[in-house]
Amino acid sequence: MRKQKGFSLIELLIVVAIILIIAAIAIPNLLRARIAANEASAVSSLRTLNTAQVTYQMAYPTVGFAGALSSLGPAAKTGCGTGPASTSSCIIDYTLANAYSGGATGSKSGYVFAMGAAVGTGGTGPNITFIAGAAPLSYNQSGVRRFCSIEDAVIRFDPNTGGSTTPESTHATCTGATYQVLQ
Numbered sequence: 001m002r003k004q005k006g007f008s009l010i011e012l013l014i015v016v017a018i019i020l021i022i023a024a025i026a027i028p029n030l031l032r033a034r035i036a037a038n039e040a041s042a043v044s045s046l047r048t049l050n051t052a053q054v055t056y057q058m059a060y061p062t063v064g065f066a067g068a069l070s071s072l073g074p075a076a077k078t079g080c081g082t083g084p085a086s087t088s089s090c091i092i093d094y095t096l097a098n099a100y101s102g103g104a105t106g107s108k109s110g111y112v113f114a115m116g117a118a119v120g121t122g123g124t125g126p127n128i129t130f131i132a133g134a135a136p137l138s139y140n141q142s143g144v145r146r147f148c149s150i151e152d153a154v155i156r157f158d159p160n161t162g163g164s165t166t167p168e169s170t171h172a173t174c175t176g177a178t179y180q181v182l183q
Contacts, residue, residue: 035143039144064125065128068115073097110138110141114133116131130151144161157182
């Protein structure tokens with residue numbers, strides 16, 4: 001009887017089964033790591049927006065805080081060729097400035113953003129408050145928590161988003177009981 005070279009079918013099936021078991025263990029951990037990275041990027045982007053809002057307020061005191069993300073970024077993807085203006089101040093990059101639902105880029109690291117501002121009690125004058133919100137583009141795939149920040153520059157998160165993919169846009173809700181301060 002001649003000895004055959006190579007592997008038997010049983011040996012190959014065992015190797016394939018071991019590889020599948022290892023993949024079944026590794027893939028969920030990879031997805032969780034990606035979610036954690038996306039959430040860290042969203043928090044970093046909110047910190048950038050907080051700094052950009054203060055810079056914008058100092059550069060355009062008659063406007064106050066910016067009322068839209070697009071006001072903080074360049075008007076075109078190619079940069080700020082026409083120079084800064086209150087409608088496109090070139091303080092943040094184009095990707096973040098357009099990372100809102102319906103924006104040119106749509107998202108940044110799996111998150112969409114929203115920005116809003118409000119004038120004082122008289123209803124006229126510069127914007128004295130703002131809110132910046134971030135929500136996962138696809139719940140439980142790109143992120144699981146929503147984040148928000150107001151003019152106090154404290155980042156808050158909603159631990160029970162319930163699958164919401166809409167960024168927070170209400171000042172009172174961001175400071176309410178639903179959101180917790182990010183440590």
